[in-house]
Amino acid sequence: MVRMIAERSPLPRGRSTGRYTAFTPKNEDTRVRCFYHGETEAVGTCKNCCRGLCRSCAVDVSGSLACRDHCEKEVETIVRLMAKSKTAVATTAATMRRNAIFYALSGVIFGATGLLSTSSTLILMFEPLAVLFLLMGLWSFSSARKYSQNESGSPSA
Numbered sequence: 001m002v003r004m005i006a007e008r009s010p011l012p013r014g015r016s017t018g019r020y021t022a023f024t025p026k027n028e029d030t031r032v033r034c035f036y037h038g039e040t041e042a043v044g045t046c047k048n049c050c051r052g053l054c055r056s057c058a059v060d061v062s063g064s065l066a067c068r069d070h071c072e073k074e075v076e077t078i079v080r081l082m083a084k085s086k087t088a089v090a091t092t093a094a095t096m097r098r099n100a101i102f103y104a105l106s107g108v109i110f111g112a113t114g115l116l117s118t119s120s121t122l123i124l125m126f127e128p129l130a131v132l133f134l135l136m137g138l139w140s141f142s143s144a145r146k147y148s149q150n151e152s153g154s155p156s157a
């Protein structure tokens, strides 16, 4: 069954063969050379075009390497975008945590108001609201935890 499906789709097969040949080193020297100076050994690769760069070609853009006079602007944009998305995740997690506290507090206040009131109409009004807000608080809190787990990435044992 599985084999039949694999044979029916020729696209991934052709692609994987191409990829394997591309990654196989052609000679024994696997050291990365500078793209601009074939003889010089590379100290790193450009964050934008992934070409090997020697010491004189590499420019440090906020901790990432870029081709001098070629990819500096692009790498700067990449670094800025990455930093932005990182802060966005952190802000979202923080906002969710704040929302969770707000919802939980509202739930407690609504619940207390409903329990303290003598009117059955008020109890019927406030108790469902209390339950709703407590549930929203729980949901926000678990979402915030999921977010910050994704953010921290590799857990240290």
Ligand SMILES: [Zn+2]
Pocket: 046, 047, 048, 049, 050, 051, 066, 067, 070, 071
């Ligand atoms: Zn480059």
Ligand SMILES: [Zn+2]
Pocket: 034, 035, 036, 037, 040, 053, 054, 055, 056, 057
């Ligand atoms: Zn070079």
